[in-house]
Amino acid sequence: MDFINFKVGQKTIALKILDILLTERFENNLTALPNNNKSFIGVKDYMGSPTPIFDLGLILNNESTHVTNASLADLLQAREKDHIEWFKQLEHSITTGEPFGLARDPHQCAFGKWYDNFKTDNEDLDSILKRFDEPHKRIHSLADTLLNLIRQGQKEEALEIFASEKRTTFTLLLRLFESAREQVVLDYKPIIIFTTKDGQNPHIGLLVDKVEDSVSVDKSDIKPLDKLTSIGFDIDPQTRNMMRGLIKMEKSHSVIIDSSAIFKPSELEEATLIE
Structure with a gap:
Protein backbone atom coordinates (compact mmCIF):
# COMPACT_ATOMS: atom_id res chain seq x y z
CA MET A 1 0.00 0.00 0.00
CA ASP A 2 1.33 3.42 -0.97
CA PHE A 3 1.02 6.44 1.32
CA ILE A 4 2.27 10.01 1.53
CA ASN A 5 3.31 11.33 4.93
CA PHE A 6 2.45 14.87 5.98
CA LYS A 7 3.44 16.91 9.01
CA VAL A 8 0.78 18.49 11.23
CA GLY A 9 2.36 20.16 14.24
CA GLN A 10 4.44 17.53 16.01
CA LYS A 11 2.41 14.71 14.46
CA THR A 12 2.91 12.83 11.20
CA ILE A 13 -0.14 11.61 9.31
CA ALA A 14 -0.41 9.41 6.22
CA LEU A 15 -2.94 9.43 3.39
CA LYS A 16 -3.30 6.80 0.71
CA ILE A 17 -1.91 8.08 -2.57
CA LEU A 18 -5.15 7.01 -4.29
CA ASP A 19 -7.10 9.29 -1.92
CA ILE A 20 -5.17 12.38 -3.06
CA LEU A 21 -6.07 14.41 -6.13
CA LEU A 22 -3.63 17.28 -5.71
CA THR A 23 -1.50 19.19 -3.22
CA GLU A 24 -0.94 22.92 -3.59
CA ARG A 25 0.63 25.74 -1.62
CA PHE A 26 -1.80 27.46 0.73
CA GLU A 27 -1.98 31.12 -0.24
CA ASN A 28 -4.61 32.17 2.31
CA ASN A 29 -7.05 32.87 -0.51
CA LEU A 30 -10.07 30.84 0.58
CA THR A 31 -13.67 32.02 0.43
CA ALA A 32 -14.87 32.34 4.01
CA LEU A 33 -18.36 31.16 4.90
CA PRO A 34 -20.23 31.43 8.22
CA ASN A 35 -19.94 28.15 10.08
CA ASN A 36 -19.77 26.78 13.62
CA ASN A 37 -17.07 24.20 12.85
CA LYS A 38 -13.84 25.81 14.06
CA SER A 39 -11.69 23.59 11.81
CA PHE A 40 -13.53 24.74 8.66
CA ILE A 41 -11.49 27.61 7.23
CA GLY A 42 -13.20 28.24 3.90
CA VAL A 43 -13.93 27.02 0.39
CA LYS A 44 -11.62 26.74 -2.60
CA ASP A 45 -12.41 25.75 -6.17
CA TYR A 46 -10.94 22.56 -7.54
CA MET A 47 -11.61 22.26 -11.28
CA GLY A 48 -14.79 24.31 -10.82
CA SER A 49 -15.98 22.38 -7.77
CA PRO A 50 -16.23 24.39 -4.52
CA THR A 51 -14.37 22.27 -1.98
CA PRO A 52 -14.52 22.77 1.81
CA ILE A 53 -11.10 23.16 3.40
CA PHE A 54 -10.38 22.07 6.97
CA ASP A 55 -7.39 22.81 9.18
CA LEU A 56 -6.06 19.41 10.22
CA GLY A 57 -4.02 21.07 12.97
CA LEU A 58 -7.23 22.14 14.68
CA ILE A 59 -8.69 18.67 14.27
CA LEU A 60 -5.67 16.77 15.61
CA ASN A 61 -4.02 19.28 17.94
CA ASN A 62 -6.90 21.61 18.90
CA GLU A 63 -4.80 24.49 17.60
CA SER A 64 -3.71 25.65 14.18
CA THR A 65 0.02 25.29 13.56
CA HIS A 66 0.01 28.95 12.52
CA VAL A 67 -1.24 29.91 15.99
CA THR A 68 1.23 27.54 17.67
CA ASN A 69 4.12 29.07 15.72
CA ALA A 70 2.98 32.61 16.43
CA SER A 71 2.86 31.81 20.15
CA LEU A 72 6.38 30.39 20.01
CA ASP A 187 9.55 27.53 7.97
CA TYR A 188 5.75 27.39 8.02
CA LYS A 189 4.67 26.92 4.41
CA PRO A 190 1.38 25.02 4.64
CA ILE A 191 -0.25 23.13 1.81
CA ILE A 192 -3.76 22.02 0.96
CA ILE A 193 -4.40 18.36 0.17
CA PHE A 194 -7.40 17.88 -2.11
CA THR A 195 -8.77 14.45 -1.26
CA THR A 196 -11.14 12.23 -3.21
CA LYS A 197 -13.46 9.29 -2.62
CA ASP A 198 -13.85 8.22 -6.25
CA GLY A 199 -10.48 9.15 -7.75
CA GLN A 200 -11.94 12.00 -9.83
CA ASN A 201 -14.02 14.43 -7.81
CA PRO A 202 -12.81 16.42 -4.80
CA HIS A 203 -14.13 15.41 -1.40
CA ILE A 204 -12.53 17.83 1.07
CA GLY A 205 -9.30 19.79 1.36
CA LEU A 206 -7.00 19.39 4.35
CA LEU A 207 -4.56 22.06 5.50
CA VAL A 208 -1.27 20.50 6.67
CA ASP A 209 2.16 21.91 7.46
CA LYS A 210 4.24 20.18 4.80
CA VAL A 211 4.89 17.01 2.81
CA GLU A 212 7.32 14.63 4.48
CA ASP A 213 7.83 11.65 2.15
CA SER A 214 6.13 8.73 0.43
CA VAL A 215 6.17 5.19 1.79
CA SER A 216 5.10 1.73 0.67
CA VAL A 217 4.07 -0.68 3.40
CA ASP A 218 2.56 -4.13 3.59
CA LYS A 219 -0.87 -4.35 5.15
CA SER A 220 0.58 -6.61 7.83
CA ASP A 221 2.94 -3.79 8.88
CA ILE A 222 0.09 -1.43 9.77
CA LYS A 223 -0.38 -1.44 13.54
CA PRO A 224 -3.77 -1.20 15.28
CA LEU A 225 -5.07 1.99 16.86
CA ASP A 226 -4.66 0.78 20.43
CA LYS A 227 -1.04 1.96 20.15
CA LEU A 228 -2.15 5.58 19.84
CA THR A 229 -2.14 6.31 23.55
CA SER A 230 1.54 5.40 23.79
CA ILE A 231 2.69 7.92 21.17
CA GLY A 232 1.01 11.10 22.35
CA PHE A 233 -2.39 11.08 20.66
CA ASP A 234 -4.98 12.17 23.21
CA ILE A 235 -8.02 12.32 20.95
CA ASP A 236 -11.78 12.30 21.16
CA PRO A 237 -13.86 9.40 19.77
CA GLN A 238 -15.05 11.39 16.73
CA THR A 239 -11.50 12.19 15.68
CA ARG A 240 -10.37 8.64 16.36
CA ASN A 241 -13.02 7.48 13.86
CA MET A 242 -10.98 8.87 10.96
CA MET A 243 -7.80 7.03 11.95
CA ARG A 244 -7.09 3.67 10.39
CA GLY A 245 -3.79 2.55 11.88
CA LEU A 246 -0.13 3.28 12.54
CA ILE A 247 2.88 3.07 10.27
CA LYS A 248 6.17 2.57 12.12
CA MET A 249 8.84 4.98 10.97
CA GLU A 250 12.48 5.28 11.96
CA LYS A 251 11.93 7.41 15.07
CA SER A 252 8.17 7.62 15.47
CA HIS A 253 4.84 6.62 13.93
CA SER A 254 2.67 7.98 11.16
CA VAL A 255 -1.08 7.80 11.68
CA ILE A 256 -3.14 6.71 8.69
CA ILE A 257 -6.03 9.10 8.06
CA ASP A 258 -9.19 8.21 6.13
CA SER A 259 -10.32 11.57 4.77
CA SER A 260 -13.75 10.18 3.87
CA ALA A 261 -14.44 9.50 7.55
CA ILE A 262 -13.40 12.87 8.97
CA PHE A 263 -16.87 14.35 8.65
CA LYS A 264 -20.35 13.02 8.12
CA PRO A 265 -22.09 14.11 4.88
CA SER A 266 -24.42 16.35 6.89
CA GLU A 267 -21.43 18.14 8.44
CA LEU A 268 -19.87 18.76 5.03
CA GLU A 269 -23.15 20.11 3.72
CA GLU A 270 -23.35 22.45 6.70
CA ALA A 271 -19.77 23.61 6.12
CA THR A 272 -20.55 24.86 2.63
CA LEU A 273 -24.03 26.17 3.37
CA ILE A 274 -24.31 29.95 3.23
CA GLU A 275 -26.75 31.19 5.82
Whole structure:
Protein backbone atom coordinates (compact mmCIF):
# COMPACT_ATOMS: atom_id res chain seq x y z
CA MET A 1 0.00 0.00 0.00
CA ASP A 2 1.33 3.42 -0.97
CA PHE A 3 1.02 6.44 1.32
CA ILE A 4 2.27 10.01 1.53
CA ASN A 5 3.31 11.33 4.93
CA PHE A 6 2.45 14.87 5.98
CA LYS A 7 3.44 16.91 9.01
CA VAL A 8 0.78 18.49 11.23
CA GLY A 9 2.36 20.16 14.24
CA GLN A 10 4.44 17.53 16.01
CA LYS A 11 2.41 14.71 14.46
CA THR A 12 2.91 12.83 11.20
CA ILE A 13 -0.14 11.61 9.31
CA ALA A 14 -0.41 9.41 6.22
CA LEU A 15 -2.94 9.43 3.39
CA LYS A 16 -3.30 6.80 0.71
CA ILE A 17 -1.91 8.08 -2.57
CA LEU A 18 -5.15 7.01 -4.29
CA ASP A 19 -7.10 9.29 -1.92
CA ILE A 20 -5.17 12.38 -3.06
CA LEU A 21 -6.07 14.41 -6.13
CA LEU A 22 -3.63 17.28 -5.71
CA THR A 23 -1.50 19.19 -3.22
CA GLU A 24 -0.94 22.92 -3.59
CA ARG A 25 0.63 25.74 -1.62
CA PHE A 26 -1.80 27.46 0.73
CA GLU A 27 -1.98 31.12 -0.24
CA ASN A 28 -4.61 32.17 2.31
CA ASN A 29 -7.05 32.87 -0.51
CA LEU A 30 -10.07 30.84 0.58
CA THR A 31 -13.67 32.02 0.43
CA ALA A 32 -14.87 32.34 4.01
CA LEU A 33 -18.36 31.16 4.90
CA PRO A 34 -20.23 31.43 8.22
CA ASN A 35 -19.94 28.15 10.08
CA ASN A 36 -19.77 26.78 13.62
CA ASN A 37 -17.07 24.20 12.85
CA LYS A 38 -13.84 25.81 14.06
CA SER A 39 -11.69 23.59 11.81
CA PHE A 40 -13.53 24.74 8.66
CA ILE A 41 -11.49 27.61 7.23
CA GLY A 42 -13.20 28.24 3.90
CA VAL A 43 -13.93 27.02 0.39
CA LYS A 44 -11.62 26.74 -2.60
CA ASP A 45 -12.41 25.75 -6.17
CA TYR A 46 -10.94 22.56 -7.54
CA MET A 47 -11.61 22.26 -11.28
CA GLY A 48 -14.79 24.31 -10.82
CA SER A 49 -15.98 22.38 -7.77
CA PRO A 50 -16.23 24.39 -4.52
CA THR A 51 -14.37 22.27 -1.98
CA PRO A 52 -14.52 22.77 1.81
CA ILE A 53 -11.10 23.16 3.40
CA PHE A 54 -10.38 22.07 6.97
CA ASP A 55 -7.39 22.81 9.18
CA LEU A 56 -6.06 19.41 10.22
CA GLY A 57 -4.02 21.07 12.97
CA LEU A 58 -7.23 22.14 14.68
CA ILE A 59 -8.69 18.67 14.27
CA LEU A 60 -5.67 16.77 15.61
CA ASN A 61 -4.02 19.28 17.94
CA ASN A 62 -6.90 21.61 18.90
CA GLU A 63 -4.80 24.49 17.60
CA SER A 64 -3.71 25.65 14.18
CA THR A 65 0.02 25.29 13.56
CA HIS A 66 0.01 28.95 12.52
CA VAL A 67 -1.24 29.91 15.99
CA THR A 68 1.23 27.54 17.67
CA ASN A 69 4.12 29.07 15.72
CA ALA A 70 2.98 32.61 16.43
CA SER A 71 2.86 31.81 20.15
CA LEU A 72 6.38 30.39 20.01
CA ALA A 73 7.66 33.46 18.17
CA ASP A 74 6.02 35.69 20.79
CA LEU A 75 7.62 33.65 23.57
CA LEU A 76 11.07 34.04 22.02
CA GLN A 77 10.46 37.78 21.65
CA ALA A 78 9.50 38.03 25.32
CA ARG A 79 12.53 36.03 26.47
CA GLU A 80 14.80 38.24 24.37
CA LYS A 81 13.35 41.32 26.07
CA ASP A 82 13.96 39.62 29.43
CA HIS A 83 17.66 39.33 28.64
CA ILE A 84 17.91 42.88 27.37
CA GLU A 85 16.46 44.02 30.70
CA TRP A 86 18.74 41.57 32.56
CA PHE A 87 21.79 43.08 30.88
CA LYS A 88 20.63 46.62 31.66
CA GLN A 89 20.12 45.73 35.31
CA LEU A 90 23.59 44.19 35.50
CA GLU A 91 25.12 47.34 34.02
CA HIS A 92 23.16 49.44 36.51
CA SER A 93 24.47 47.36 39.43
CA ILE A 94 28.04 47.61 38.17
CA THR A 95 27.92 51.38 37.74
CA THR A 96 25.94 52.25 40.88
CA GLY A 97 26.86 49.48 43.29
CA GLU A 98 23.20 48.65 43.88
CA PRO A 99 22.29 44.97 44.45
CA PHE A 100 21.62 42.77 41.44
CA GLY A 101 18.50 40.69 42.04
CA LEU A 102 17.94 38.82 38.77
CA ALA A 103 18.73 35.17 38.01
CA ARG A 104 22.41 34.31 37.82
CA ASP A 105 21.80 30.63 37.12
CA PRO A 106 21.07 30.20 33.37
CA HIS A 107 18.71 27.35 34.21
CA GLN A 108 16.58 29.50 36.51
CA CYS A 109 15.64 32.40 34.24
CA ALA A 110 12.36 32.07 32.31
CA PHE A 111 14.18 31.28 29.07
CA GLY A 112 16.46 28.73 30.73
CA LYS A 113 13.53 26.85 32.24
CA TRP A 114 11.79 26.77 28.85
CA TYR A 115 14.99 25.94 26.97
CA ASP A 116 15.83 22.96 29.16
CA ASN A 117 12.47 21.33 28.44
CA PHE A 118 11.62 22.38 24.89
CA LYS A 119 11.73 19.71 22.18
CA THR A 120 11.23 20.13 18.45
CA ASP A 121 11.55 17.92 15.40
CA ASN A 122 12.24 20.99 13.26
CA GLU A 123 15.91 20.27 12.54
CA ASP A 124 16.74 23.83 11.48
CA LEU A 125 15.17 25.33 14.59
CA ASP A 126 16.82 22.70 16.76
CA SER A 127 20.20 23.59 15.26
CA ILE A 128 19.69 27.27 16.08
CA LEU A 129 18.53 26.53 19.62
CA LYS A 130 21.59 24.39 20.35
CA ARG A 131 23.74 27.43 19.59
CA PHE A 132 22.09 29.29 22.50
CA ASP A 133 23.68 27.09 25.14
CA GLU A 134 27.18 28.57 25.35
CA PRO A 135 26.42 32.32 25.01
CA HIS A 136 23.39 32.07 27.30
CA LYS A 137 25.44 30.42 30.05
CA ARG A 138 28.29 32.87 29.51
CA ILE A 139 26.01 35.90 29.84
CA HIS A 140 24.59 34.66 33.14
CA SER A 141 28.05 33.86 34.48
CA LEU A 142 28.99 37.51 33.98
CA ALA A 143 26.95 38.56 37.00
CA ASP A 144 29.15 36.75 39.53
CA THR A 145 32.36 37.59 37.66
CA LEU A 146 31.72 41.31 37.34
CA LEU A 147 30.12 41.85 40.72
CA ASN A 148 33.07 40.10 42.37
CA LEU A 149 35.38 42.54 40.60
CA ILE A 150 33.30 45.43 41.92
CA ARG A 151 33.61 44.09 45.47
CA GLN A 152 37.36 43.93 44.95
CA GLY A 153 37.44 47.56 43.88
CA GLN A 154 38.13 46.79 40.22
CA LYS A 155 35.23 48.72 38.74
CA GLU A 156 37.11 49.87 35.64
CA GLU A 157 38.06 46.31 34.71
CA ALA A 158 34.48 45.16 35.30
CA LEU A 159 33.16 47.86 32.96
CA GLU A 160 35.70 46.95 30.28
CA ILE A 161 34.70 43.28 30.41
CA PHE A 162 31.03 44.25 30.36
CA ALA A 163 31.52 46.42 27.26
CA SER A 164 33.46 43.66 25.50
CA GLU A 165 30.84 41.01 26.28
CA LYS A 166 28.08 43.36 25.16
CA ARG A 167 29.73 43.72 21.75
CA THR A 168 30.33 39.98 21.36
CA THR A 169 28.43 37.43 23.45
CA PHE A 170 25.35 39.54 24.10
CA THR A 171 25.10 40.60 20.45
CA LEU A 172 25.37 36.94 19.42
CA LEU A 173 22.59 36.01 21.84
CA LEU A 174 20.27 38.65 20.40
CA ARG A 175 21.01 37.47 16.86
CA LEU A 176 20.15 33.91 17.88
CA PHE A 177 16.80 35.04 19.26
CA GLU A 178 16.12 36.80 15.96
CA SER A 179 17.20 33.76 13.92
CA ALA A 180 15.02 31.43 15.98
CA ARG A 181 11.96 33.63 15.51
CA GLU A 182 12.58 33.90 11.78
CA GLN A 183 12.95 30.14 11.50
CA VAL A 184 9.66 29.54 13.29
CA VAL A 185 7.79 31.95 11.01
CA LEU A 186 9.51 31.32 7.68
CA ASP A 187 9.55 27.53 7.97
CA TYR A 188 5.75 27.39 8.02
CA LYS A 189 4.67 26.92 4.41
CA PRO A 190 1.38 25.02 4.64
CA ILE A 191 -0.25 23.13 1.81
CA ILE A 192 -3.76 22.02 0.96
CA ILE A 193 -4.40 18.36 0.17
CA PHE A 194 -7.40 17.88 -2.11
CA THR A 195 -8.77 14.45 -1.26
CA THR A 196 -11.14 12.23 -3.21
CA LYS A 197 -13.46 9.29 -2.62
CA ASP A 198 -13.85 8.22 -6.25
CA GLY A 199 -10.48 9.15 -7.75
CA GLN A 200 -11.94 12.00 -9.83
CA ASN A 201 -14.02 14.43 -7.81
CA PRO A 202 -12.81 16.42 -4.80
CA HIS A 203 -14.13 15.41 -1.40
CA ILE A 204 -12.53 17.83 1.07
CA GLY A 205 -9.30 19.79 1.36
CA LEU A 206 -7.00 19.39 4.35
CA LEU A 207 -4.56 22.06 5.50
CA VAL A 208 -1.27 20.50 6.67
CA ASP A 209 2.16 21.91 7.46
CA LYS A 210 4.24 20.18 4.80
CA VAL A 211 4.89 17.01 2.81
CA GLU A 212 7.32 14.63 4.48
CA ASP A 213 7.83 11.65 2.15
CA SER A 214 6.13 8.73 0.43
CA VAL A 215 6.17 5.19 1.79
CA SER A 216 5.10 1.73 0.67
CA VAL A 217 4.07 -0.68 3.40
CA ASP A 218 2.56 -4.13 3.59
CA LYS A 219 -0.87 -4.35 5.15
CA SER A 220 0.58 -6.61 7.83
CA ASP A 221 2.94 -3.79 8.88
CA ILE A 222 0.09 -1.43 9.77
CA LYS A 223 -0.38 -1.44 13.54
CA PRO A 224 -3.77 -1.20 15.28
CA LEU A 225 -5.07 1.99 16.86
CA ASP A 226 -4.66 0.78 20.43
CA LYS A 227 -1.04 1.96 20.15
CA LEU A 228 -2.15 5.58 19.84
CA THR A 229 -2.14 6.31 23.55
CA SER A 230 1.54 5.40 23.79
CA ILE A 231 2.69 7.92 21.17
CA GLY A 232 1.01 11.10 22.35
CA PHE A 233 -2.39 11.08 20.66
CA ASP A 234 -4.98 12.17 23.21
CA ILE A 235 -8.02 12.32 20.95
CA ASP A 236 -11.78 12.30 21.16
CA PRO A 237 -13.86 9.40 19.77
CA GLN A 238 -15.05 11.39 16.73
CA THR A 239 -11.50 12.19 15.68
CA ARG A 240 -10.37 8.64 16.36
CA ASN A 241 -13.02 7.48 13.86
CA MET A 242 -10.98 8.87 10.96
CA MET A 243 -7.80 7.03 11.95
CA ARG A 244 -7.09 3.67 10.39
CA GLY A 245 -3.79 2.55 11.88
CA LEU A 246 -0.13 3.28 12.54
CA ILE A 247 2.88 3.07 10.27
CA LYS A 248 6.17 2.57 12.12
CA MET A 249 8.84 4.98 10.97
CA GLU A 250 12.48 5.28 11.96
CA LYS A 251 11.93 7.41 15.07
CA SER A 252 8.17 7.62 15.47
CA HIS A 253 4.84 6.62 13.93
CA SER A 254 2.67 7.98 11.16
CA VAL A 255 -1.08 7.80 11.68
CA ILE A 256 -3.14 6.71 8.69
CA ILE A 257 -6.03 9.10 8.06
CA ASP A 258 -9.19 8.21 6.13
CA SER A 259 -10.32 11.57 4.77
CA SER A 260 -13.75 10.18 3.87
CA ALA A 261 -14.44 9.50 7.55
CA ILE A 262 -13.40 12.87 8.97
CA PHE A 263 -16.87 14.35 8.65
CA LYS A 264 -20.35 13.02 8.12
CA PRO A 265 -22.09 14.11 4.88
CA SER A 266 -24.42 16.35 6.89
CA GLU A 267 -21.43 18.14 8.44
CA LEU A 268 -19.87 18.76 5.03
CA GLU A 269 -23.15 20.11 3.72
CA GLU A 270 -23.35 22.45 6.70
CA ALA A 271 -19.77 23.61 6.12
CA THR A 272 -20.55 24.86 2.63
CA LEU A 273 -24.03 26.17 3.37
CA ILE A 274 -24.31 29.95 3.23
CA GLU A 275 -26.75 31.19 5.82
